[in-house]
Amino acid sequence: MSDVILQTRGLTKHYGGVHALEGADFTLMKGEHVAIMGDNGAGKSTFVRQITGVEQPTRGEIHFDGARVAFKGPLDAREAGIEAVFQTLALADHLDVPDNLFLGRERTKWNWLGPFRRLDYRAMHADTIAALEKTGVKIPSIRNTIQNMSGGQRQCVAIARTATFHSKLTIMDEPTAALGVQETAQVENIIRTLKSQGEPLILISHNMRQVMDLCDRIVVFRRGRICANLRAADVTGEEVVAYITGALTQPKYAVDGVL
Amino acid sequence: MTGATLGTGGLKYDHAKRHRPPELNVFLALILIVAVFEVLGQILPYMNGQSFLFDTQGRFDSIFNEARLKIIILQVAIVGIIALGVTQVILTGGIDLSSGSIVGATAMIAMSFAQVAEVNGSPNTRAVFFEQGWVDLPVLVPVVIGLICGLVAGLINGLLVAYTRIPPFIATLGMMVTARGVAKWWTMGQPVSFPTDSYAAIGAGMTPVYIFAVLAALFYLVMRHTVYGKHTYAIGSNMDAARMSGINVQRHLTLVYTIAGALAAIAAIVLSSKNLTAQAGMGVMYELDAIAMAVIGGISLQGGRGSIIGTALGALIFGVILSGFTYLRLDAYYQEMAKGAIIVGAVVLDQWRQRRAAQRS
Ligand SMILES: Nc1ncnc2c1ncn2[C@@H]1O[C@H](COP(=O)(O)OP(=O)(O)OP(=O)(O)O)[C@@H](O)[C@H]1O
Ligand SMILES: [Mg+2]
Numbered sequence: 169m170s171d172v173i174l175q176t177r178g179l180t181k182h183y184g185g186v187h188a189l190e191g192a193d194f195t196l197m198k199g200e201h202v203a204i205m206g207d208n209g210a211g212k213s214t215f216v217r218q219i220t221g222v223e224q225p226t227r228g229e230i231h232f233d234g235a236r237v238a239f240k241g242p243l244d245a246r247e248a249g250i251e252a253v254f255q256t257l258a259l260a261d262h263l264d265v266p267d268n269l270f271l272g273r274e275r276t277k278w279n280w281l282g283p284f285r286r287l288d289y290r291a292m293h294a295d296t297i298a299a300l301e302k303t304g305v306k307i308p309s310i311r312n313t314i315q316n317m318s319g320g321q322r323q324c325v326a327i328a329r330t331a332t333f334h335s336k337l338t339i340m341d342e343p344t345a346a347l348g349v350q351e352t353a354q355v356e357n358i359i360r361t362l363k364s365q366g367e368p369l370i371l372i373s374h375n376m377r378q379v380m381d382l383c384d385r386i387v388v389f390r391r392g393r394i395c396a397n398l399r400a401a402d403v404t405g406e407e408v409v410a411y412i413t414g415a416l417t418q419p420k421y422a423v424d425g426v427l
Numbered sequence: 428m429t430g431a432t433l434g435t436g437g438l439k440y441d442h443a444k445r446h447r448p449p450e451l452n453v454f455l456a457l458i459l460i461v462a463v464f465e466v467l468g469q470i471l472p473y474m475n476g477q478s479f480l481f482d483t484q485g486r487f488d489s490i491f492n493e494a495r496l497k498i499i500i501l502q503v504a505i506v507g508i509i510a511l512g513v514t515q516v517i518l519t520g521g522i523d524l525s526s527g528s529i530v531g532a533t534a535m536i537a538m539s540f541a542q543v544a545e546v547n548g549s550p551n552t553r554a555v556f557f558e559q560g561w562v563d564l565p566v567l568v569p570v571v572i573g574l575i576c577g578l579v580a581g582l583i584n585g586l587l588v589a590y591t592r593i594p595p596f597i598a599t600l601g602m603m604v605t606a607r608g609v610a611k612w613w614t615m616g617q618p619v620s621f622p623t624d625s626y627a628a629i630g631a632g633m634t635p636v637y638i639f640a641v642l643a644a645l646f647y648l649v650m651r652h653t654v655y656g657k658h659t660y661a662i663g664s665n666m667d668a669a670r671m672s673g674i675n676v677q678r679h680l681t682l683v684y685t686i687a688g689a690l691a692a693i694a695a696i697v698l699s700s701k702n703l704t705a706q707a708g709m710g711v712m713y714e715l716d717a718i719a720m721a722v723i724g725g726i727s728l729q730g731g732r733g734s735i736i737g738t739a740l741g742a743l744i745f746g747v748i749l750s751g752f753t754y755l756r757l758d759a760y761y762q763e764m765a766k767g768a769i770i771v772g773a774v775v776l777d778q779w780r781q782r783r784a785a786q787r788s
Pocket of ligand 2: 212213214255
């Protein structure tokens with residue numbers, strides 16, 4: 169039991185009448201890399217938003233690192249050690265790279281000033297350079313605002329953000345969706361580094377090769393429900409696709425009348 | 428750090444070719460407008476070659492027409508103080524229509540605690556709190572009470588905007604009407620006059636300008652160098668991102684509107700002191716003047732873009748234009764019409780710049 173880093177039980181999210189996520193039982197072991205796959209609108213991002221405190225689930229339990237948690241906001245989740253790259257990237261367009269990397273957890277001086285504490289630009293600048301070098305991201309000037317960057321560069325900034333802070337769990341929601349070949353390889357290297365360091369990861373991706381290469385396990389979502397839990401080594405790409413499209417469902421996940 | 432350097436990942440980057448700071452454009456616009464008035468003064472036959480900017484009659488030590496320059500900055504200093512707060516609100520992507528009315532209400536309330544006991548040797552029985560004996564109070568009393576008025580009004584604005592789904596436009600419109608009502612109700616429409624000497628000193632001479640300058644410098648530092656400033660920009664830039672990054676958006680918005688209210692209160696105290704009287708109609712339309720200063724100074728109404736320096740320059744442009752109209756002896760009616768056109772023009776310019784920026788990226 170102590171090997172489990174994250175576990176959800178009956179995690180459910182309804183948006184008004186939309187049942188975006190329904191009774192998700194999900195377990196992630198320490199050091200394990202799990203992929204979440206599923207068609208558009210299957211509820212993958214919704215799942216991520218519940219466990220990162222961005223939204224509050226309608227029902228269900230989340231256990232993280234041995235304790236039941238109910239994050240009130242994303243800051244709670246981050247302080248508990250969950251880092252996420254959101255599909256929407258969550259970057260502020262008019263701010264530059266260091267500002268975005270440290271948004272919400274700025275390096276500061278004069279902390280007695282409360283909300284008016286002073287930003288330590290120098291420290292953030294240095295840490296940003298280090299983080300970008302670690303991830304091999306190509307950005308001409310980190311003083312450029314995000315709005316002047318390419319989609320891939322933006323994605324790199326968002327990924328570098330998770331790499332900057334040491335975490336207990338990293339979640340990436342389609343991190344390579346806008347990236348070129350080289351950048352994708354770079355991000356996959358980051359993921360491999362996490363693996364070798366024993367850091368657990370949840371990777372959401374539509375890229376079958378990537379998932380098969382990088383992940384130990386594949387959890388398939390369909391219409392808000394988990395419909396398969398597969399060991400990557402045991403299945404072929406075609407089988408996974410069959411689960412995604414609904415041609416196959418693992419018996420233990422079959423729900424009458426819904427699937 | 429000069430010339431081309433390497434960014435991360437080996438891309439070349441030329442620091443010398445960084446984008447011109449937008450404030451520079453505003454500054455150039457200021458110079459251009461001054462030049463236009465100067466030239467018009469020389470060209471228009473009825474002006475008799477009078478100069479807008481320069482001292483042609485040897486009245487001052489410097490080459491400039493100091494009297495006009497002083498009037499310009501004095502004219503804009505008080506609304507400029509309001510504009511500092513309005514700027515912060517607009518940077519979050521909001522708007523504050525209540526500042527002019529907060530000026531009215533605060534001026535009335537603060538002034539009624541600043542009245543003297545005797546006028547020309549006879550008791551000032553018309554003082555609002557004469558019967559209670561609250562006259563000749565230390566200057567700190569009206570100042571603190573005035574600040575509290577502004578803080579409370581701003582806090583209500585902030586709570587409405589942050590915790591209900593009411594758009595800022597509506598929430599502050601409500602406050603605009605309410606605060607004006609408070610200003611009239613406070614003395615049933617009677618003006619409040621005869622402040623103590625120490626209260627009158629707050630807005631005497633050029634002090635409003637110094638107060639504006641100090642506040643502008645302070646908020647320049649706050650917006651540029653503190654977490655408060657960074658989060659203000661982040662919220663205006665992408666509210667969802669700010670929320671996902673763990674910024675307490677609701678609390679922050681409340682704080683921003685509260686500060687804007689406090690700055691309106693400071694303006695009210697300075698204004699009533701300068702005029703030696705407070706009237707229920709004080710500060711009418713100041714909110715629009717303040718918004719105009721911010722917009723002229725390059726603060727984007729969509730939020731997230733602009734700076735305090737821009738607003739200060741915008742205030743100067745505003746003052747120069749008003750003063751220029753007087754200088755050209757144009758009717759006050761034309762001033763009002765021009766003001767309206769300037770506001771719309773500045774917003775159109777901003778939209779156009781935004782679109783161009785979007786096309787570039
Ligand atoms: N805030 C919301 N309000 C209402 N419905 C929502 C909201 N967010 C998501 N949904 C709905 O919930 C469902 C699941 O959305 P989600 O974003 O989790 O899909 P996804 O699996 O991440 O898809 P994709 O692969 O396209 O990213 C969709 O039908 C979506 O329309
Ligand atoms: Mg998604």
